[in-house]
Amino acid sequence: MxxxxxxxxxxxxxxxxxxxxxxxxxxxxxxxxxxxxxxxxxxxxxxxxxxxxxxxxxxxxxxxxxxxxRALGKKEIIDIYVCREALEGMAARLLALSKDTKVIEALKACFYPFSSHKKINIDAYSKADEKFHSLLIKLTGNEPLDKIYFFGNIHEKVIGHGLVRPPEETLEEHFKIINAIEEEDPDRAEQYAREHIKKSRALLLDQ
Amino acid sequence: MxxxxxxxxxxxxxxxxxxxxxxxxxxxxxxxxxxxxxxxxxxxxxxxxxxxxxxxxxxxxxxxxxxxxRALGKKEIIDIYVCREALEGMAARLLALSKDTKVIEALKACFYPFSSHKKINIDAYSKADEKFHSLLIKLTGNEPLDKIYFFGNIHEKVIGHGLVRPPEETLEEHFKIINAIEEEDPDRAEQYAREHIKKSRALLLDQ
DNA sequence: TTTTTGTATTTTGTATACAAAATGTAATGT
DNA sequence: ACATTACATTTTGTATACAAAATACAAAAA
The missing domain is CATH 1.10.10.10 (Winged helix-like DNA-binding domain superfamily/Winged helix DNA-binding domain)
Incomplete structure (x- = not known):
């Protein structure tokens, strides 16, 4: 074809x-x-x-x-994070129900370079982070979900090229999400994915 | 202006x-x-x-x-309902946290004509149903959320002009959502909103 | 000076023209 | 009969032309 x-x-x-x-x-x-x-x-x-x-x-x-x-004010950014919380939470749930080992592999692969507990390259981690969140959506195979999830772009715009929170803090959270998916626990997968976004949102709200 | x-x-x-x-x-x-x-x-x-x-x-x-x-197959329709579950669930949560009495009024107003337990006009109820779900999103004031919620259109297309489930079944569910919002209980508001969509989805999946 | 008005310029919105690709069809060969 | 090729037609993609509206600016009035 x-x-x-x-x-x-x-x-x-x-x-x-x-x-x-x-x-x-x-x-x-x-x-x-x-x-x-x-x-x-x-x-x-x-x-x-x-x-x-x-x-x-x-x-x-x-x-x-x-x-x-488009000029993004604080409200719009917070509102976008609320959407992300809903969508990524649902995505994590779907993946936990999918029973697909390739999903786990793909998600873990994002963070292999940072699992050695050596010093973390911020720029590389930032890219990995974006990849992880994008994969979370894509791996569900839910096309409409992927279509409405266009907030990845915004990320860069909001924080420049950096991160909302330091890698030491978020790396563990990422693995909690992955582990819940691996253990096929949809409730915890969704909960962790949502808390992860929510914490960043809370921080953005303070600034 | x-x-x-x-x-x-x-x-x-x-x-x-x-x-x-x-x-x-x-x-x-x-x-x-x-x-x-x-x-x-x-x-x-x-x-x-x-x-x-x-x-x-x-x-x-x-x-x-x-x-x-676009030709919508069963998979796409189910996938759209999954998105609706995530988004409307979050919307109900946000409204429960909003402490805005006008929200409750607006939501209740959708179903006033059907509260008398007389025979329900399917066509009118179908319109009210669509209005209710659209309002749920709009009343949050979250513009990005509103922008990604374009599934209202699909509804008609999927079922013709009818409903997935009979009014007797869904009317009560609608009020459970509204009540949870009124009682400012975000967890229950989200849970009921999600269950409501999920039940319709389960039915569509069987057909 | 500040405001208002009239005019020139810029910019958008739409129609149209034309090239390139895709489609349909008939003729040719196997 | 079936597949293949060559050619004509259709349709998309892009550039351009032009009208209508918005903007900028200068001159006149308060």
Missing amino acids: IEYKNLNEPIYLKLKEMILNGELKQGEKIIQEKIAETLGVSRTPLMKALLALENEYLVESIPRRGMYV | IEYKNLNEPIYLKLKEMILNGELKQGEKIIQEKIAETLGVSRTPLMKALLALENEYLVESIPRRGMYV
Whole structure:
């Protein structure tokens, strides 16, 4: 079977990168013609990418006024963490019920490099963390769930490239979630996944 | 402050209606030029509406092949109910913590016409049911949550215009949720909201 | 100075044109 | 008959053109 690739994905990816690394600032207006020119495309495929990003909560459209890089206030960030708590909690539950050994392997693999109790590279751990949370959703095989879970992007944007809490604290929590899944205990898997997000949320709320 | 209205919303709404009432059939290819002509617009604003519908899980895009009305199989429907369980459960929890009397009023108002224990009009109850579940989300004031909860549409599509379970069964469950919210008991509110969806899901799974 | 009004410029929204790919069909060969 | 190829048609993807609205700016009035 032939694989048809999305032709305007490169535009979408480039724009997303520009938003996440701050090349396009929060609240900044996206002047279509200007961006289209810098990307070397016309407004038509650019608009498709912008609409996709609007649905990922990265861009906000005001009719007849234009598209703006979404500015995330404290409330929005907290609200997103509430959504994550619900979705990742459910994902952990589903995985605990799945009885799939490959799931456990994949999740554990994220943190193999950090299990030796040596000094932890923050940047590498940050990537592993993002991978873990994304995998938690993807491994469920629930496509609608994956579709509504687009908050991974936000993560970087909120904290820069860092983490909400130090690895020493979260590594253990990650393994608690994985172990509950391995022991096929859906209630504990969900509970731990939710507590994990909730703790980060509480910290963000204080700042 | 001036309110700017989305100019291509009429196209979006008309298309959505055509999909939900079966005028455009499941799995049917959407030939852009043809639909554009029947709607009396060009392909450009039509594409915007189609991309919005793609993000609502009503339309599926295959690059270079075209846009298709999404065909929902049993798995997708079950998966959507799993998402609803997570999201509505969390919403009920948030409302229980909100201590807002207007919330209770609004939720109760959905079912006032059916509290007299007379014969229940299925069509009216079906609308009330949809309203209730939509309100549960909206009243939280969590915008990202509202954005990812686009499954209300699906409901009609799955069951025609009917209900998964009879009103006699679900009316009581609705009030159990409302009461738990009123008593500011987040755990029970979430539990009841989840059980409510779960029961419907179990029934769909059997069919 | 500050506000208002009129005008020029910019920018969005939509229609249209055209190239490239996909699809359909008929002719050819096995 | 069936498969394969060549060609015509359809359809998507992108660029461009143009109208309508929003914005910026300068001149006039309070």
